[in-house]
Amino acid sequence: MAKPKVKKDESATAAEPASDVVMDEAPTSHQPENDDNMSVDPNENGEEGEEGDEIEDEEEEEEEVQRVRLLPGSTPTAASFEFLNEGHTLGNALRPDVEFCAYAIPHPSENKMNVRIQTFEGTTAIEALQKGLRDLQELCDVVTDKFIDARERFVAASAS
Amino acid sequence: MDYDPMIMDDAEALGPVVKISQADSVRVKWELSNTDISFANSLRRVMLAEIPTIAIDLVEIEENSSVLADEFIAHRLGLIPLNAEGIDSLLYSRDCDCDGCCEHCSVRLILHAKCTGDENMHVFARDLVPTGDRINQVLGTPIINDSEGLGPLILKLRPGQEIKLECIAKKGIAKEHAKWAPSAAIGFEYDPHNKLHHLDLWYESDPKAEWPPSEYAAWEEPPQEGEPFDYDAVPNRFYFNVETAGPLPPDVIISEGIKVLQQKLAGLIHELADEGGDGGVNGDGYNGGGPRSPEYGAGAGMDGFNGGYTTPFGGAAAGNQSAWGGAGGATAYGTTPYGAGSSWS
Incomplete structure (x- = not known):
């Protein structure tokens, strides 16, 4: 994903003088899109021709979008x-044991959530994030078990 | 917050506690305690919007001489609750190998009614007939709970009018469209005496007299007269009232909700573990632009103004390979209203 971005940038710089901006090419989003199928690289088009283009498109579709960055x-x-594609559901529930942790959704119309983690010395932020996720998953396990127990008890109580 | 499950072994009261107070085929009233509000709220959000169910998504109308427009009927059909039992084995049609839809990712229903009598005819959800192969014998069948066995009314036909159509029901979640919502409503409540002052109750003369007590008020100690406000207190007991819209039984909504939350987490854990090594997550291959971490400690090349959040459009900051704002504002976008390439530092 990263490479074509750079290429596009260069080609845009080369092809157009600074004053001549085509508005269509201006980003609609405040942040450049990650899974950017719309940015067509003119250099690559010329080299590969139509057939190559098609193959590339198919590959791009199948490529899995990296959801955490x-x-x-x-x-x-x-x-x-x-x-990507996470929101308050995860952001608010995720509470690793760290010096500082906060989340934000920069814009409601983009499916993005940013999390800031600052750890004490001894662990890295990625480790803290992973531990936070695992702990939350274990909490889910515990609540599932407790719920199943409670349901069985309720069924038994209402049957008798 | 520490979720360490090891401490939960000491005593029942230390871990999360689930109590069911009332349950029938439509609703479960239950209490979740000893967790944080953030987890309880995540569970509520997931149960509302992210449990997959099945609903009519495509309608092919062959004949419609009723007074209602085609799209009006299609919309009504979409909102009819269909049985979602066994939805786990149904694929999302976007994930299916088939072209369009097949029995692995959809259920076909047909509706054909013609008013041949002298009186207006009512067409109900029971007249929707599932056809073709299905994953099981109930998935996609309209939910019918009324005593006459009719189901929701779809439309009415005058003598001589006819409706003939074919529907394709697909799997989806309520985040995409509310027709896939498994629950009609989820009651969520905590702190019935408002001890935490999360609510600022409007009143004319006396809030106690004017606000009826919650049904859970008897479950918790009322505040003592003249009790000082405990500013360290956090909510601890959460009262849920999960009411199903029909597709899934209410207890299944709860267990599915937790499952969806876990799948969400598992996906992220997997991704972090997968890509952590090859530079995927640690941003090496990423070339600027977009939001940045605030520079911590040495903010190389940053002054006080853009130390926090660099926009993609003003290329003044360090690391100028950003897609939209190049070095020194020399890109095509340098003079756009989006970013004066030269200023900022």
């Missing part, structure tokens, strides 16, 4: 993550 500028103990 570490935002640049992070250090091992203080990092920001970007989650």
